[in-house]
Amino acid sequence: MAESSFIDFLTENDPLGLLKSKPRERTKVSGSVLLNNFEEIVNFFEERNREPQNSTVDIKEFQLFCRLKAIRNNASMVKELKDFDMYGLLKGDNISDIPFEDLLGNDPFNLLSGEYDDSIFTLNNVRKSDRISPEYISRRRFCQDFDKYRPMFESLRQDLEDGKRKLAVYNPQELAPNRFYVLGGIILFLKSVEGTMSNYSFSSGERVRYDGRTECIFDNGTSSDMLYRSLDKALQKEGYTITDYLEDQQELHEGVEETDHEFGYVYVLKTHNAKLRRIPDVYKIGSTSTTVTERIKNAQNEPTYLYAGVDVIETYRCYNMGARELEDRLHTFFDKVRLNINIPDERGAIISPREWFCVNIDAISEAVKLIIAGRIDNYVYDPQSRSIIAKHSSLNTGCCVNGFQNSLDGINLTGATINIGTFHNHPGSTFTDNSVSGVLDSNAQIE
Numbered sequence: 001m002a003e004s005s006f007i008d009f010l011t012e013n014d015p016l017g018l019l020k021s022k023p024r025e026r027t028k029v030s031g032s033v034l035l036n037n038f039e040e041i042v043n044f045f046e047e048r049n050r051e052p053q054n055s056t057v058d059i060k061e062f063q064l065f066c067r068l069k070a071i072r073n074n075a076s077m078v079k080e081l082k083d084f085d086m087y088g089l090l091k092g093d094n095i096s097d098i099p100f101e102d103l104l105g106n107d108p109f110n111l112l113s114g115e116y117d118d119s120i121f122t123l124n125n126v127r128k129s130d131r132i133s134p135e136y137i138s139r140r141r142f143c144q145d146f147d148k149y150r151p152m153f154e155s156l157r158q159d160l161e162d163g164k165r166k167l168a169v170y171n172p173q174e175l176a177p178n179r180f181y182v183l184g185g186i187i188l189f190l191k192s193v194e195g196t197m198s199n200y201s202f203s204s205g206e207r208v209r210y211d212g213r214t215e216c217i218f219d220n221g222t223s224s225d226m227l228y229r230s231l232d233k234a235l236q237k238e239g240y241t242i243t244d245y246l247e248d249q250q251e252l253h254e255g256v257e258e259t260d261h262e263f264g265y266v267y268v269l270k271t272h273n274a275k276l277r278r279i280p281d282v283y284k285i286g287s288t289s290t291t292v293t294e295r296i297k298n299a300q301n302e303p304t305y306l307y308a309g310v311d312v313i314e315t316y317r318c319y320n321m322g323a324r325e326l327e328d329r330l331h332t333f334f335d336k337v338r339l340n341i342n343i344p345d346e347r348g349a350i351i352s353p354r355e356w357f358c359v360n361i362d363a364i365s366e367a368v369k370l371i372i373a374g375r376i377d378n379y380v381y382d383p384q385s386r387s388i389i390a391k392h393s394s395l396n397t398g399c400c401v402n403g404f405q406n407s408l409d410g411i412n413l414t415g416a417t418i419n420i421g422t423f424h425n426h427p428g429s430t431f432t433d434n435s436v437s438g439v440l441d442s443n444a445q446i447e
Contacts, residue, residue: 032144034071038081039142041068045087084142086220140222153187153219156180156242163317167240167293169300169309171272172232180242183234187219187242195228240297243312264289264323266316266330268364269296272309276356281386282339283313284355285364287327303343303351313361316368329371334359337383360386 041064044052052064068089071077078090143149159165167182175181177192195212214231216224226234235241269284276282284305288295292315299305318326331338331354339356363381366388370376382389 034077034080035084035142035144037067038071038084040064041071041089042084042087045089051089084221086222140218140224143217143221143223146217146221146223149189149217152189156187157219160242163315166243166312166315167297168243168311169272169296170235170239170241171309171311172236174241175228175232175235181235182240182242183231184238189217189219190231191215191217193228263318263321265292266318266323266326266368267292267295267312268314268361269305269310270313271306271356272311273306276306279358281360282356282358283361283364284310284353285327285330285334285357286355287323289323303345304353304355306341306343306353314365321372326368326371329376330364330367331355333367333371333376334364334381336381358383363388 041052044061044064052061052068054065055061071081072090081090156165160167170181175190177190179190181188181190192215193212194214195210197210199206209229211227211229213225214228216226216231218224264287266285266287269286271277271282271284286295286304292312296305296310296312299310300307316326334357337358338354339358341353341356342350343353345351359381363386367376367379367381370379370388378391379388380391381387
C-alpha cells in the first residue's frame with residue numbers, strides 16, 4: 001500500500017479524531033524571559049562592540065541576529081524593552097508584528113533547529129582554570145527592581161550639582177557598603193558585601209586579605225555581583241569616591257545678588273601621601289576657576305598634589321572676589337607655617353609646591369571670614385597656640401615662627417625642607433615615598 005493511501009485510510013478511520021492536528025497556540029512570553037533574551041544580545045554587543053550579524057559560521061551569533069530582528073519587528077516587544085535599551089539596539093524601521101514561525105521557516109541551512117555537533121566545544125588536554133572568567137566578574141545584568149533605587153540616584157545627582165556632595169580620589173580604605181562611587185563615569189551604590197578573610201600565598205610571603213561577593217547597583221539600571229577585590233582594583237584604576245553629605249560646605253556669598261558674579265573656588269585638601277598624612281594638620285590651600293572635582297581629577301599624576309590622591313576638606317565659592325586673590329591672601333597670612341616640599345617630576349626635575357601648610361583647619365575658616373570682613377590685617381596666626389590672635393595680643397609676634405613645632409616621630413618641622421620620594425621614569429614604574437626618620441634642627445632636611 002502506498003504511503004499516501006495508508007495515511008488516507010487512517011484519517012478516514014479515526015472516529016475519535018485522534019489524528020487531527022490542532023493549531024498550536026502561541027504562549028505569551030513573560031517579561032522576565034524576554035528581558036533575559038534581550039540581555040544576551042546586550043552582552044554580545046558589550047563584548048564585541050557590534051550587533052550580532054547574519055553569520056553562517058557562528059551559530060550563536062546567527063541566533064542572536066534572528067532574535068534581535070524579531071524583537072525589532074514586534075512593536076509590543078520594543079515597547080516593553082525600551083527602558084533597558086542602553087545602546088539603541090532596538091532602533092529599526094517598519095516595525096510590525098510577524099509570526100515567529102515565518103522567521104524559523106527562513107532557515108535554509110537549518111541552523112535554528114538546535115541540532116549541531118557540540119564536540120567542537122570539548123577541550124582536550126587543556127587545564128581547567130580555577131579562576132572565574134573576567135566576563136563573569138565584571139558582567140552586569142539588568143536590575144529588575146531598579147525603580148526602588150531610582151529616587152536615591154536622582155537625589156544623589158542633585159546633591160552633586162548643588163555641591164552638597166563631592167568627588168574624591170578613591171582610597172581603598174573607603175570601600176564599604178552603603179556608599180556611592182563612580183566607576184568608568186557611572187555612579188554605583190555598593191549595597192552589600194558578603195565575604196571572609198582568607199590567606200593568600202605570594203612570592204613575598206603569605207598575606208591575609210578580605211574577599212567576597214558584592215552587590216552593586218548602577219545608575220544606568222544594571223547590577224553586578226562582581227568580586228570585592230575586582231571592584232577595588234577597578235576603582236583604583238578609574239574610580240572616584242562620592243563624599244558624604246557636606247552639611248558644613250561654606251560659600252562666600254553673604255549679600256549676594258543676581259547681578260553678582262562667581263569667580264571660582266578656593267579649596268582645602270588633605271593628601272593621601274603616606275608620610276605627610278601622618279603629620280597633623282597638613283593641608284593644601286588652592287584655587288580653581290573650574291570645579292574642584294575637575295581640578296583634582298588628575299591629582300595622582302601632578303607634583304603639586306605630591307603624586308597622590310587627595311580628600312576635599314572644605315570648599316569656598318567666591319563671589320565678587322577672585323578665587324586666586326583669596327588664595328594669595330590666605331597664603332600670605334599663613335606663610336609662617338608654609339611647608340617647604342621638594343619632589344621630583346617625571347623628568348627628574350625638582351618641583352617645590354608652595355601651597356601646603358601645617359595649620360589648624362578651623363583657623364583657615366576663620367581667616368576666610370576675616371578677609372571677607374576686611375579685618376585680616378589686625379590678626380596673625382600663632383603656631384604655638386594653633387589659633388588666630390589679635391596683633392596686640394601677641395607677646396612676641398616676631399618669634400611666632402619658632403613655635404611652629406608640629407612633629408612626626410620626634411621631628412621638629414621648624415624651617416625644615418621635606419624631600420619626598422623618587423620618581424622612576426621608566427615603563428611600569430611607580431612612585432615611591434622614602435621613609436621619614438631622625439631628629440631635625442631648623443636647618444635639617446627630611447629625606
